[in-house]
Amino acid sequence: MDETQTDLSQNLNDVPSPDNLETESTTPENQIVEDNSPLEIQLGLEEDQLTIVMPTTGRCPIEDWDAVWLMLEKHLEQHQEFPVLNVSVLAQNQLLGGRQLQQLAELLSRHQLQLKRVRTSRRQTAIAAATAGYGVEQESLAKLLADIPIKLEPVKPVNDGTNALYLSQTIRSGVEIRYKGSVVITGDVNPGGVIIADRDIVIWGCLRGVAHAGAEGDRSCRIMALQMQPTQLRIADMVARSSLQTPDHLQPEVAYLAAEGIRLVPATKFSKNYAYAAEQQVWEELPDPMSL
Numbered sequence: 001m002d003e004t005q006t007d008l009s010q011n012l013n014d015v016p017s018p019d020n021l022e023t024e025s026t027t028p029e030n031q032i033v034e035d036n037s038p039l040e041i042q043l044g045l046e047e048d049q050l051t052i053v054m055p056t057t058g059r060c061p062i063e064d065w066d067a068v069w070l071m072l073e074k075h076l077e078q079h080q081e082f083p084v085l086n087v088s089v090l091a092q093n094q095l096l097g098g099r100q101l102q103q104l105a106e107l108l109s110r111h112q113l114q115l116k117r118v119r120t121s122r123r124q125t126a127i128a129a130a131t132a133g134y135g136v137e138q139e140s141l142a143k144l145l146a147d148i149p150i151k152l153e154p155v156k157p158v159n160d161g162t163n164a165l166y167l168s169q170t171i172r173s174g175v176e177i178r179y180k181g182s183v184v185i186t187g188d189v190n191p192g193g194v195i196i197a198d199r200d201i202v203i204w205g206c207l208r209g210v211a212h213a214g215a216e217g218d219r220s221c222r223i224m225a226l227q228m229q230p231t232q233l234r235i236a237d238m239v240a241r242s243s244l245q246t247p248d249h250l251q252p253e254v255a256y257l258a259a260e261g262i263r264l265v266p267a268t269k270f271s272k273n274y275a276y277a278a279e280q281q282v283w284e285e286l287p288d289p290m291s292l
Contacts, residue, residue, distance in 0.1 A: 050086070051089075052088070056094070085113060085114055087116060092121065092141065093122055102132070118135070118137075119139065120144075121139060121143075165181060165184070165197075168186040168187060171194075183201050183202070185204060188203075189211070193208075197215060198216045198218065203225035206225065206226065206229060209230065210234070219235065222235070222254050224255075234262075235257045240262035253266055259282050
């Protein structure tokens, strides 16, 4: 059987020791004929994920893991915000053990990113990734080099707030999402989940956790959910806590900032009857034209 098709469920004891990552011998599959990998770690957007492309051992041996770690940390700090959540690592023929994968996942989580997939030509790296619960693709190095995106969409260093972050997932307890623009969640926000956005928040599901819109002080920001049962709502510097009672009729609602504080109104009514008064920095209900 070809090495690239080897069953990863076998020989789990082959996972490399963190202190001895260079014991695997170089095979013909690992010999580089034409190396078009980057000279250092490269970040880019590929479809709906962030792709981390590592150099091959021919470009940058990974004996000094601390140097590689600092290189990646520098890239992440420079970019600060990312419009996606999931991460795929193209590890080439670098030999990564469980300790390195854990450190990588922890670093990514500090930037609201989740390691989902590892592509590698090394069987031991594939076993370590599979053991840690990540998706794995083990292929020949030639195939991995051929698949390096010719032009990854560049990641903007700083988000100016004009772009929204779209996430299709349930935000579970203990998960906190922070973003400099608007946040759109297709899914529920469970109790203990927190969404913090500098602009608006839209929940295409049930909001049961905490939502903070206008985190940098913009009082015109709003929070909308198909079902509004939050633990806490915040808009700019104002805070409102929800009652423990479940409403009789759940419907899409908008939370906005009025002169009296944070208020809720049906979404259909808000879109037609409310306007933002910039001078007062509050939303006001427009008079009913039928009553004039």
